[in-house]
Amino acid sequence: MQTKNLFYSVILGVLPFLMNAQDYKLQFQNDICDCMVQKAEENKMGKNPMLLYQLCFQEKLPTYVPNIDAEITATEQREIYAEGQRIREELKFSFYSELIGTCDFYYQEVEATRETNFSTLKKIGENSDYYNLVNQALAMQPTASNYVKRGQVYFGKENFLKAKADLSKALTINENERGAKILLAWTYEKMNKYASAIELLETLDDQKRNQEIQLLIAIQQRKMGGKLPIVKPSTTPSDVPSKAPEKKDDLKKLFKLD
Structure with missing residues (x-):
């Protein structure tokens, strides 16, 4: 019984991490969206959606560095850096269009x-x-x-x-x-x-x-x-x-x- 309880405890402890690993991109997009709305309300950069996106992606990126690092599979330092940069660039590229479907402000x-x-x-x-x-x-x-x-x-x-x-x-x-x-x-x-x-x-x-x-x-x-x-x-x-x-x-x- 104790072994079974320990097994379930481990699963319950790991499950939130797995969910976070899957959900962080959507949360990242939501944070970018909120950032764009806030900066538009503050009249920073006007309402140019492309400039706001560039600014808010950079501003919110540090929060998600642990999630990005968790995706890296390389083992050598040079390859780790290169893979991390590739993931960052892919996110920046994909969010540019994906935000159309997740952020009403950006779409409008x-x-x-x-x-x-x-x-x-x-x-x-x-x-x-x-x-x-x-x-x-x-x-x-x-x-x-x-x-x-x-x-x-x-x-x-x-x-x-x-x-x-x-x-x-x-x-x-x-x-x-x-x-x-x-x-x-x-x-x-x-x-x-x-x-x-x-x-x-x-x-x-x-x-x-x-x-x-x-x-x-x-x-x-x-x-x-x-x-x-x-x-x-x-x-x-x-x-x-x-x-x-x-x-x-x-x-x-x-x-x-x-």
Whole structure:
């Protein structure tokens, strides 16, 4: 009986540690979220979600160093340091997008930033002179770049069906047009076709290494009703041009597609 009681005592003593080891990443994210809310209320760094994230990740990291160290499997000092750095960088990378699903403040501020950028595109859509120039350029040179420019205008006009048509045409002409893919994914999002947006974003060859693309995927997942597992499609969606390697670029192409 004493042996049995000792066994249960050991299990009960170890169980909280095991649970903490599994739960610390979510708690880490919650702490970052609370930190961002607090600093925004104190008007530190404004409400820029990216700057707040960087600041709060660094501020809350020391609390979780023991959890990170517990994950290290290396035995030699140099390898221990390298593995610890890798874990830290992976956390910083993954939390950037995962917070979309766990932190309402972060999600709302990211969306507010995107809506500001959408307002800029709306102004482009309202410029009839620019629209006429783009149409003339497209009539003379029906290139992928010119289809993207007109698709951008239609997007700004909130004519998402015409934007989808022009951006899809651009990708038919040039499968490497990264900006067209990102803007087309945003078009799908505006049309509430979140699964199509995710599939298209996943065709970007660097999507697993690109924080901004992972952020966009996480936004689609949240709008679908929660954080869902991402399954890389074996074929491209029927209404999306086939994938091909793209040139590396940053998310600025969302707003400047030249």
